[in-house]
Amino acid sequence: MEIQEMIEAVQRKLGIGVDGRAGAETWGAIYAAIVKPKIQGLPPAQAISPVDERSEKNIATLLPEVQPMARALVQKAAANGIQIKVLSGLRSYTEQDALYAQGRTASGNIVTNARGGYSNHNFGIAFDIGVFEGNRYLGTSPKYKAVGVLGMDLGLEWGGSWKSIVDEPHFQLRPSWATDLPERSMLAELRNRLSAGTEVYA
Missing domain, CATH: 3.30.1380.10 (Muramoyl-pentapeptide Carboxypeptidase; domain 2)
Structure with a gap:
């Protein structure tokens, strides 16, 4: 499996936009899923300081x-x-x-x-x-x-x-x-x- 396919699969699993690029939204969603389910009450994509x-x-x-x-x-x-x-x-x-x-x-x-x-x-x-x-x-x-x-x-x-x-x-x-x-x-x-x-x- 190619890296882009992996990223797309992760994005689908997290329920975010699927584009095959590990941008801010993807990392925010991964962080929320693995580290903190809620980040100051914000959606993952908006949780960057x-x-x-x-x-x-x-x-x-x-x-x-x-x-x-x-x-x-x-x-x-x-x-x-x-x-x-x-x-x-x-x-x-x-x-x-x-x-x-x-x-x-x-x-x-x-x-x-x-x-x-x-x-x-x-x-x-x-x-x-x-x-x-x-x-x-x-x-x-x-x-x-x-x-x-x-x-x-x-x-x-x-x-x-x-x-x-x-x-x-x-x-x-x-x-x-x-x-x-x-x-x-x-x-x-x-x-x-x-x-x-x-x-x-x-």
């Missing part, structure tokens, strides 16, 4: 399925000697359009190529991180690549691995129904789900 205040404000805007992944990434980076913070989470279509206007019809530099409804940030499944040294924010650093590897190990999709637009601070949790979908198709379905009030990870 909070991180810094700035990150938590942005993490709170993400969907519940994504929140533990963001916390786990901050903690895993710290365990590897890298200080990161979550700088951006959910954005409304209006906020996204305002960002898209920068460097085009508004002052400032171009910061995104996505209009409202065409960014994963608009659906609460994506977040951006920043690398810090003390209080100093590092806009560019080799450490982003190291954090990217840590994020992918958790089961996150990393913008630094994209071929068309490389976005090293960006991470997202792709729904299982979108595993083999192109980005454009996934975004179209996310827009449909938001309009219909359907859960993203259902």
